[in-house]
Amino acid sequence: MSSLSTQMAAVTRRDLERERRTGEVLWITIPFGAIALILVPMAVGADVPLLRQIGPGLYWVVVMLFGVLIAVRRTSMETPAQRDLLALLGIDPAAVFGGRAMASGLMLLVFELIVGAVAVLFYDIDLSGWPWLLLVLPLAAAGLAALGTIAGSIATNATVGPALIPLIVAPLAVPLLLAASEIVEGLRTDTGILRWLLLMVIVDLVLCIAGVVTARPLQETQ
Amino acid sequence: MTDASSDAKTLRWLDLAAAGALLVALGFALFSPPDVIQGDLTRMMYIHVPTILVAYGAFAVTTVATIGYLITKSLKWDTIAASSAEVGVVFLGLAIATGMIWGKPVWGVWWTWDARLTTTAIMFFIYLGYLGLRRSIPDPVARAQRSAILGIVAVVQIPIVHFSVQWWNALHQAPTILRPGDPQIDSPLLGALLVGLFAFAIVYVWLLVRRVQLANLDAELEARDAAPDVPMAGEAVSAPDLSDGGAVS
Numbered sequence: 001m002s003s004l005s006t007q008m009a010a011v012t013r014r015d016l017e018r019e020r021r022t023g024e025v026l027w028i029t030i031p032f033g034a035i036a037l038i039l040v041p042m043a044v045g046a047d048v049p050l051l052r053q054i055g056p057g058l059y060w061v062v063v064m065l066f067g068v069l070i071a072v073r074r075t076s077m078e079t080p081a082q083r084d085l086l087a088l089l090g091i092d093p094a095a096v097f098g099g100r101a102m103a104s105g106l107m108l109l110v111f112e113l114i115v116g117a118v119a120v121l122f123y124d125i126d127l128s129g130w131p132w133l134l135l136v137l138p139l140a141a142a143g144l145a146a147l148g149t150i151a152g153s154i155a156t157n158a159t160v161g162p163a164l165i166p167l168i169v170a171p172l173a174v175p176l177l178l179a180a181s182e183i184v185e186g187l188r189t190d191t192g193i194l195r196w197l198l199l200m201v202i203v204d205l206v207l208c209i210a211g212v213v214t215a216r217p218l219q220e221t222q
Numbered sequence: 223m224t225d226a227s228s229d230a231k232t233l234r235w236l237d238l239a240a241a242g243a244l245l246v247a248l249g250f251a252l253f254s255p256p257d258v259i260q261g262d263l264t265r266m267m268y269i270h271v272p273t274i275l276v277a278y279g280a281f282a283v284t285t286v287a288t289i290g291y292l293i294t295k296s297l298k299w300d301t302i303a304a305s306s307a308e309v310g311v312v313f314l315g316l317a318i319a320t321g322m323i324w325g326k327p328v329w330g331v332w333w334t335w336d337a338r339l340t341t342t343a344i345m346f347f348i349y350l351g352y353l354g355l356r357r358s359i360p361d362p363v364a365r366a367q368r369s370a371i372l373g374i375v376a377v378v379q380i381p382i383v384h385f386s387v388q389w390w391n392a393l394h395q396a397p398t399i400l401r402p403g404d405p406q407i408d409s410p411l412l413g414a415l416l417v418g419l420f421a422f423a424i425v426y427v428w429l430l431v432r433r434v435q436l437a438n439l440d441a442e443l444e445a446r447d448a449a450p451d452v453p454m455a456g457e458a459v460s461a462p463d464l465s466d467g468g469a470v471s
Contacts (some may be wrong), residue, residue: 018431150375154368158358165350172375214371221364 004095007180011091016106025070025107033115037122048124053094055123056184063112063140064177065170071104071148072155072165073170080157083219093215097149105138105145112137126128129187136183139200144169144175146212147206158207175203233367233431240421240428247414248270254414267326268414272422274317280310281349281377288373291366300366301441303373305433306358309426311349318343321399348376362441427454 002010009097019025040058041051086096116137119125127133151168179196186193238252257264287303290296321330321339333339352372359365 018280126281154355154372155358157364158355159360160354160358161422164351164354165355166462167347168372171351174341174344180257210371210375217367221367 001191004092006097007091007095008098011086011096012102012106013102014163015103017105019103019107023213024073027109028079029066029069029073030111030114032092033062033111034118035061036066037118039218041122041220051123052125055119056188057126057181058086058123059116059125060140060180062115062186063108063180064144064173065166067108067111067141067144068078068166068169068173071145071164071169072152085154087219094212096219097153097211097215100152101142101145101149104148105141108141109138112141116173126188128190132183132187132193135197136180136200139197140176140180140206142217143198143200143204143207144173146204146211147172149216150211153215156218175199178187179203234437236428236431237425240425243424247418248419250414255408255410257411260328263324264411266320267411268418270317270320270324271415273313274319274417275308275419276422276426277313277317279423280313280344280430283430284310284373285377288370291370295368297362298360301434301437302430304353304369305430305437307349307352307373309429311346311353312348312429313351313422314342323460340351343463345376352376379418390402392461423430429455 016023037058044050044054049079087093109158116133120127148165149167151165155162155168179200182196183193183200186190186196232359251265254265256262260465283306284303287299287306291299291303318339321342325334326332326383352369356365356369359368
């Protein structure tokens with residue numbers, strides 16, 4: 001029996017390989033998120049100071065809402081036979097959770113970077129203190145990935161399946177959204193961001209622990 | 223006296239107690255002195271505050287029942303958790319609505335992006351998601367297990383809602399009763415508020431008991447549909463025995 005980390009890496013590789021073949025995130029979700037950012041100025045007016053002010057917040061809203069699509073894409077793609085195969089192979093449910101969350105996190109990070117570049121270009125966002133973003137972006141991606149993976153497992157085989165997941169994920173992602181937005185604002189105004197960073201770390205840890213602990217009971221109900 | 227008739231009698235008393243308590247609370251709310259600053263507007267407090275506190279209590283019951291389910295695996299705990307969440311959502315919706323009606327004349331707007339209001343609205347959606355999840359999983363055991371997991375995660379929001387006003391220093395007034403030190407409210411108003419709280423708590427218990435009763439009837443009906451014990455039409459017709467080549471004697 002391979003170790004937990006090997007199993008996790010195998011699941012991550014499988015998910016990334018599937019993304020490489022289908023290109024769902026790269027060719028569908030990322031352009032969709034970018035279009036959302038481009039549509040907003042058409043609705044609120046092309047006032048550059050206003051867009052500069054609301055840009056960072058809008059960026060995080062787009063990341064949270066469209067990121068859900070990335071984090072839960074597996075639920076609509078994976079068949080019961082695939083889930084059974086993973087179980088029969090003796091893959092630890094915690095490794096399955098970790099692997100899926102890791103793959104989603106990596107895809108979310110790519111999403112954040114590309115959509116972030118679009119936001120900077122179209123909204124003229126102030127990038128003061130940008131090195132902190134190297135920490136904030138992965139933390140946001142990790143939290144959202146963990147949350148989406150848990151929600152995906154909870155809603156597996158549900159009659160309304162993928163339609164229900166955003167309703168579960170979006171409200172629970174609020175601490176991440178608040179922390180990420182406040183950090184960007186804090187960097188711009190040079191106010192303290194440490195408590196928000198700490199909040200992100202705590203939320204990520206809680207979600208990861210919840211994901212690992214609930215992986216087996218959730219697998220048993222599938 | 224049989225158990226069923228005793229239960230029915232208890233429920234009738236509960237119906238009466240809920241109606242009576244509401245009437246008494248209404249009397250206190252209408253005849254208590256007006257507030258020095260807000261005048262009669264403050265009477266909205268006698269609905270708004272009890273409903274939000276009862277909603278918090280309902281979600282606490284959901285959590286306890288969820289833990290009970292996870293420990294015992296008995297579906298009766300799951301029924302209580304789900305019923306309490308449903309009643310809690312009703313009370314939370316009522317609290318949000320009355321808060322908006324109260325907020326318009328006091329703050330000048332129906333809604334303000336205050337931390338506690340916003341987080342309360344988010345909590346409302348979290349529990350709507352919880353109820354939506356329950357409706358979309360037909361298997362009772364899977365439904366109980368998965369909603370238990372979501373219920374535990376969701377309840378983390380409740381302390382965040384209540385204390386967020388202190389964390390984020392926002393527009394919504396700080397807690398008046400549940401605050402460190404003495405409550406900042408005059409005795410007659412506090413009395414009317416406590417009567418209201420008591421009345422809504424009884425209404426909550428009444429709704430919870432009735433909802434559990436309904437859920438049990440639902441489960442019985444589902445079980446009866448799943449395993450019918452009445453003969454099906456055409457059940458008496460069997461395939462002819464052709465082992466002897468179908469020869470007619």
